[in-house]
Amino acid sequence: MSRRVTSQDVADLAGVSRTTVSFVLNDVHRFSIRPETAEKVRLAAQQLGYYPNASATALASNQTKNIGLILTRSPEYIASDTFLPQILSGTLDVVKQHSLSLLVEWVEPGQQLETYLELTRAHHIDGMILMTPRTDDTGIKALEDADIPVVVMGYIPQSTLHSVDVDNLGAAQEAVEHLISLGHRQIACITNAALPYTSAVQRLDGYRQALETAKIPYDPALVREGDFETQSGYKQMKSLLDSGKKFSAAFVASDALAFGAYNAIREAGLSVPEDISIVGFDDIPLSSFISPTLTTVRLPARKIAQDSCYLLMRLMKRDFPESRMISLPTTLIIRDSTRELEESRRLS
Amino acid sequence: MSRRVTSQDVADLAGVSRTTVSFVLNDVHRFSIRPETAEKVRLAAQQLGYYPNASATALASNQTKNIGLILTRSPEYIASDTFLPQILSGTLDVVKQHSLSLLVEWVEPGQQLETYLELTRAHHIDGMILMTPRTDDTGIKALEDADIPVVVMGYIPQSTLHSVDVDNLGAAQEAVEHLISLGHRQIACITNAALPYTSAVQRLDGYRQALETAKIPYDPALVREGDFETQSGYKQMKSLLDSGKKFSAAFVASDALAFGAYNAIREAGLSVPEDISIVGFDDIPLSSFISPTLTTVRLPARKIAQDSCYLLMRLMKRDFPESRMISLPTTLIIRDSTRELEESRRLS
């Protein structure tokens, strides 16, 4: 249980003052230091196994070197978030490159304001990334006013916060247009999440937009609301099938849910894509392995995370980009779950 | 850009000293304080929106209130870690209950020692959880000597560190015995990861054990090494099929890889379970949705994470449990990917 090594110890061993140690180890060039002295200090530091105390550094410099990744779902949903690994991977990647640390926090719905305040005022972090926020987030206002850099992964209407996102609406539209181009006219839709999540609304809007462009009337009876989990994809597809409404294709706005939908369709004695074509959204790793392989919209999840980090770091340097949002491109990946509707099944 | 609110401000407003404020807000009962005074302080704190500065608190109290979750894979693998959400979910859950924060760190292979030292000496965290460590981890020794609480999720041979794990060997054995009980004698195996990962070795040993017990000779030609990703499950199953070796079942020590294996089998014009029975390992959420639903070993991932946290918190309170390891039970979940081998295909 040896005492902690402080910069004073390093200074003593090197025969200089603590200030000099600090200058050397932090590469402060404003006050010049003789190379030999610097070398002596570095040697002493290494010899003692000196690591500057993080809290002390943070307190003195007013920088924690931590950035926060804020998750807005409850732990049960987090457990089945098929996206999280990619997000985390991208974030860790960049964060590590800049020798920062990542603090992962989870916000309870209704507790947003409190949590954001605590996080910023207590200064646990230098900046934060907000993952998939909800429109009914009660803390957004506080974040806009707080002087802490924030990047939103996703979209919040009428917010002044910086954000990184994909064009959910456009991508969904493209997905549905693909179905339409295959001759489908009766197209169901299952959203990826409840509607307070902005991406859910945007994708639904894309669906409607595509229908409208093709002059297909929008029928609410063909739409269901999912909630992240595969199970809900199953449940909602079952509900659609049981409703008696006819449809030859479905846009399921999340791959995970699409897998559930597959199951419901199979259970009903039907098959994909022979009876029903399915387009997903996200392109999670398993989508190209499931049978039939899933036609879906590829979301560059890891890149979203990386770009969010890069953006955050710019903001932390008070280097504000001209544009408030970065929009990343998506790609429609056509696989085996969609197929042209036979003439016989087409409407007149 | 208003000045930060400090405890001095609270003290001034309440008309007491800073010390009193500290006592009140930290519930220090050793020095008694009149209820009215306490109330005054609490009111002032709330009125000012006072949040104690995390760095200062950490520095003064020598406790960061952060715990570290250390990932041992590279970002590319982290991205496809189907387990991570459950682990994170369980960890966040417990951590939040105890009003701590979670620092997620990723360790480069070869950099373990350096990273652990930095993490502990710089005192970023009060304790750490090591996820899926490798046997060739160069930093373990340092952690055993460091006086920081550590919990290992998984198993490290000959380590004195506390750990939470499942009986991988027993579970794998049970899985393979299930195949044997269905009449299979030629059983292939694909490991979940490279062999420096202890769980991979243990599961492989379970496989061998089961064969031995049933007096089935172990044939290395039926064994392949996976590496976490679905793609490698595909690749290795393809390699097995291409090898010409006959087998009627396979134990794939990771569900994610099993999905890849499904694909390879399908591509070869065969089917599960008619031609080949498959048992997976992990029971990730999608396993009950894929077709055919996957027989697998359920790993209580979230509970592992939670128990690891609880254990860590005990250690942080210097409350050392009698036993060094906690072993959690697994369950063999029998679904549709395994089937009894027809008499005609059985060996004499």
Next chain:
DNA sequence: AATCATTACTAACGCGCGTTAATAGTTGCG
């Protein structure tokens, strides 16, 4: 009345570091 214990509070130090203002030492130049 004098002593003691108890209650309610505070002054002041230390945690380990970054940083500014000041100081000693050296060289250049007329």
Next chain:
DNA sequence: CGCAACTATTAACGCGCGTTAGTAATGATT
């Protein structure tokens, strides 16, 4: 030789908080 202009280094303060040792006031006990 004397002054200026650097160069190399340090003393000392502050970051915001926890905590110990100590004080003042009150009541209880001899």
